[in-house]
Amino acid sequence: MIVGDPAVVAKKIAELPTEEVMIHTPAHNVNDRIHSYKLIADAMNDLSLGRLN
Known part of the structure; x- marks a missing residue:
């Protein structure tokens, strides 16, 4: 698991x-x-x- 600001x-x-990475964010709001x-x-x-697809 990688945690940090977007640049990190x-x-x-x-x-x-x-080349395949799954990204998860704990944000509950879709936006x-x-x-x-x-x-x-x-x-x-x-x-x-x-850019990520």
Whole structure:
């Protein structure tokens, strides 16, 4: 499990030896979940890793 701000999560995901990653956010509100996923995707783009699908 990786816990942290979006930049930390994106960096840790990049270090994983797999291309498939499941991301879970504890947010109960759908809009909050979407926002969390977008923050991680944007951080991955900053690392030039491509957007999450």
